[in-house]
Amino acid sequence: MSHSSDDTLGTAASLEEQHAVEQFLYREARLLDERRYLDWLGLLTDDCTYRVPIRENVLAVRGKPPVTIDDELSELAYFDDDKLTLAAKVLRLGTGTSWGENPPSRTRRIVSNVEIAPGENPGEHLVHSNLVLHRSRRVDQVSQFTGQRRDVLRRTDKGLLLARRLVVLDMSICDSSHMGNFF
């Protein structure tokens, strides 16, 4: 997947389209914070893929180019989903017996630094954004996950939909027993 170094700045999209993309991301964040997971599923294309790879510590080698984010991404992921497995996860959250999310955690997603570039296919945007996911669980358990989202948004007859998401986390180890929330 292309990354920040091959930026063509956000000039390719019109102001309206930039606005539409940002509104999509804000709305998506609100649906997740409000735990409207079924509505959230409706924002995904049927062929949507969703990955949150593990990020590793990599040393730069003297005389070689600096370490890129892609150099740090493991072949193994915390989330390695398609729409079917995401739907299963959503279904599970609704059972009332997914104890890690019952009582549900209280989340707040802050999405910013939205940049748009043309996607690989017509009608698609490659969208970079930053995410802060703040989470309060049970009585006093607080976690914060931060990362970069690399999304592909596709224009469809249902409006913009999320066709691909790769989340680059900033932590090299998950400091929580539970990553039951979507990024």
Added chain:
Amino acid sequence: MARNVDPNLEAEIPGLLSEDGTWVSRRLFFDPELYEIEKERVFGRSWLMVGHESQIPNPGDFFLSFMGEQSVIVVRDNAGAVRVHLNTCPHRGMPVCREDRGNARTFFCVYHGWNFSRDGSLVGIPNQRASYPEDFDTSNLGLIAVPRIETYCGLIFANHDADAMSLEDYLGDMTWYLDTSLNRRAGGVEVVGVQKWRIGTNWKVPAENMIGDVAHAPATHSSVFQIAPGDPAAEQALKSVLEYGRNVALPNGHGGTFRVYPKDDVEGRLPGETALRDVPGVGEYLASIQAEAEERLGPVRKHLKIATCTTFPNLSLLGSNFTFRVAHPRGPMKTEVWSWVFVDCDAPSEVKDAMKKFFSLTFGPGGIFEQDDGENWEGVTYGASGVGASEHAFHYGAGLDAGPHPELPGTVSRVYSEHTQRGMYRRWHDLMLVP
């Protein structure tokens, strides 16, 4: 290496466990003083799994791992041998390796610049002439080597105790069971990546869960069974747990929960969860290698599958999910789990990919099983430690009728049994009783 332990504390160790292991003190799960003793008496003497040989195929390949809380470098030297060095500079203790994995010609200490070869020898000191005499002896200033390293099916085990029994003796019949996951094909297995996460629990909690806590599944994992209502595969799985499940305790604190399928149940004994076998290509692959596996495993073990098992102290393997893990201690109430996916070396790449995906779906902090395990493991650790509560021991009395079995080595019972946990805690206790 043994430290002096306060005699009052020493005198309390015998009473932490009842004679038959049925009553276990809650202090095992939160007490900082016991934890300090345990670091030496349990983790200083046991064979600890640090990784898999497939992570370091070539000379210079290395990865960072842990033995308990001790950071270690696992590296293949120029002669092709696996070495395990403590990741601490002999000069002032700086970790000489600061990346998760890679290939290194040497390990360079970034504090004062000492440089170490793959086999651990000190090969460079900046300004050596200005600091030390001409004939300065560097031979005792290499990286500290872990004295014992042995392998089984590519799993690398290391032991701080130079006098420890051999790995083969230590594992004993555990390999008879582990073979059913790791030794199915002549080409062996390789591992993919490693998932790491921290849980607010004592390391023994995940270890005792995997050693045969089948009883937790219906309550803890209810949500997973609920999203497949009426699914004949899920119903069959639940039925087979009761009918075919056996818990087995082995010497040295190992044990697990296994399924022994009837001789004519050719389908049931295929490895992997049904949902994984349904992925295009995977079921076909697993069926296609079954003849080879059955030939290798022989008449009894070809009917046997690992559900979950624990090799004492902290290595656990989940058969149907093709993953093993180590629960590294990180303080009395904190554990860092490292989890690897294992795949047959000779499996097609789409099968390997499917296994990776299935692992992330089910286990690890994003997994639909693991999340609720984590919730409970944190809860029991928190719940164990309160004033008043902490004086009341936990009961591990289920399955007192465990005994020998005509075909399976070890002490065997039906699945709703805690005798594998009693075995684990007796082993822990035996080690703790020896200063």
